[in-house]
Amino acid sequence: MSELRSALLEFRNRVNGDERLKTMNRDWNRVIAIEPTDAGERVTIRYIEGMMQVDDEPAPAPDITLVAPGGILADVFAGRMSPTEPYLEGTLAIRGSQEDVLRLDFLSLMIWGE
Amino acid sequence: MKVVVSVSLGSRKRDHLVVARFLGEEVQISREGTDGDVDRAVERIAELDGKVGAIGLGGLDVYLFAGGRRYVVREGERLMQAAKVTPVVDGSSLKDTLERDVIRGLARDGLLGPETHVLMVAAADRFGMAEAFAEAGCQVVFGDLIFAMGMPYPITTLDELSEVARKILPEMAKLPLAMLYPQGAAQEAEPDAKFARFFEGVDVVAGDWHLIRKYLPPSIEGKTIITNTTTRDDVALLQGRGARRLVTTTPVLEGRSFGTNVLEAMIVALAGKRPDELGEEGFRGYLDRLHLVPNITVLGG
Numbered sequence: 555m556s557e558l559r560s561a562l563l564e565f566r567n568r569v570n571g572d573e574r575l576k577t578m579n580r581d582w583n584r585v586i587a588i589e590p591t592d593a594g595e596r597v598t599i600r601y602i603e604g605m606m607q608v609d610d611e612p613a614p615a616p617d618i619t620l621v622a623p624g625g626i627l628a629d630v631f632a633g634r635m636s637p638t639e640p641y642l643e644g645t646l647a648i649r650g651s652q653e654d655v656l657r658l659d660f661l662s663l664m665i666w667g668e
Numbered sequence: 669m670k671v672v673v674s675v676s677l678g679s680r681k682r683d684h685l686v687v688a689r690f691l692g693e694e695v696q697i698s699r700e701g702t703d704g705d706v707d708r709a710v711e712r713i714a715e716l717d718g719k720v721g722a723i724g725l726g727g728l729d730v731y732l733f734a735g736g737r738r739y740v741v742r743e744g745e746r747l748m749q750a751a752k753v754t755p756v757v758d759g760s761s762l763k764d765t766l767e768r769d770v771i772r773g774l775a776r777d778g779l780l781g782p783e784t785h786v787l788m789v790a791a792a793d794r795f796g797m798a799e800a801f802a803e804a805g806c807q808v809v810f811g812d813l814i815f816a817m818g819m820p821y822p823i824t825t826l827d828e829l830s831e832v833a834r835k836i837l838p839e840m841a842k843l844p845l846a847m848l849y850p851q852g853a854a855q856e857a858e859p860d861a862k863f864a865r866f867f868e869g870v871d872v873v874a875g876d877w878h879l880i881r882k883y884l885p886p887s888i889e890g891k892t893i894i895t896n897t898t899t900r901d902d903v904a905l906l907q908g909r910g911a912r913r914l915v916t917t918t919p920v921l922e923g924r925s926f927g928t929n930v931l932e933a934m935i936v937a938l939a940g941k942r943p944d945e946l947g948e949e950g951f952r953g954y955l956d957r958l959h960l961v962p963n964i965t966v967l968g969g
Binding site: 577579581582636638642656659660663664667 | 832836839840842843847
């Protein structure tokens with residue numbers, strides 16, 4: 555299993571195990587495409603009614619797309635790096651509405667923040 | 669004459685200039701919006717540096733507070749550092765003192781109490797007010813996640829607010845302010861009632877005016893609004909939607925209530941001291957000498 559996939563599965567388990575996060579995000583149904591810029595695999599996150607799924611099925615029209623080297627994506631989802639710095643530096647590109655970008659940032663901070 | 673300029677990331681349409689007398693001194697107070705242009709605000713602060721008594725920062729908070737911690741907003745810090753000589757203030761020192769006192773005063777007067785349901789659109793920018801509502805026993809919803817993040821999740825305790833803040837604010841404070849707070853033309857947009865249900869059943873709506881306005885529902889029949897920086901047009905908007913009372917925590921001049929940054933800048937200019945030299949006691953002393961009381965306008969409803 556790749557480092558990115560392993561990080562995403564760990565992230566999924568934490569999100570799905572957090573009852574409060576489920577309540578907070580129960581209205582937020584989104585498809586998120588993870589696109590490593592190097593040779594890594596593409597992965598799709600489906601976030602439905604507060605529950606997260608990770609699969610390989612391509613998302614033709616994702617709501618949010620994350621583009622970065624696989625190592626950065628893995629670090630972000632594993633909580634070794636906050637998404638804010640690479641996002642502001644431009645090494646992590648996030649395409650999507652501002653509200654969705656904020657929500658994804660929030661999700662990651664609630665899992666990995668202090 | 670003392671000169672105070674509030675450089676704001678808000679809309680230029682709200683610009684104004686007044687001259688008034690405080691503690692026997694004439695003070696010229698102006699507000700200059702930059703329509704959300706942070707670079708322009710930095711340039712303007714640098715131009716004013718050394719030429720005015722104090723500079724206020726409007727349309728943003730440099731410091732956010734929750735649970736005894738202070739979080740520094742990166743873009744706000746950049747604005748603050750644009751002046752080397754003239755003190756630059758964001759109103760947060762004064763906000764904590766003044767707004768806490770205003771809420772305590774309203775509770776003493778019987779306008780707030782355990783039966784009062786309060787919606788604070790955001791509390792991290794005015795934690796003193798949030799704590800004062802809690803002290804008064806009010807039933808408060810802290811709308812930080814709803815109105816700043818677009819997430820329909822009401823926070824109902826200061827402990828949960830502080831816990832969420834500890835997790836998200838250190839990183840969120842690094843983001844561009846426009847991602848978190850309406851600036852420039854966004855301040856003039858037609859209100860969006862998508863969170864109207866959180867206004868239902870509350871007696872008091874409190875906090876930042878631009879967040880209140882952004883999500884103001886068509887009817888706020890009978891509600892009291894506690895805020896500041898309202899203009900005559902804003903008062904008419906509230907009246908048109910049925911608000912009962914408007915309580916502004918800062919003085920009203922020519923139909924407009926000051927931002928706390930303006931009031932803090934004015935005190936700093938009058939005192940000729942930097943905010944850290946004044947301290948809480950110094951600010952309290954000036955607030956007492958200025959005989960500031962909240963402005964309560966009965967609108968009907």
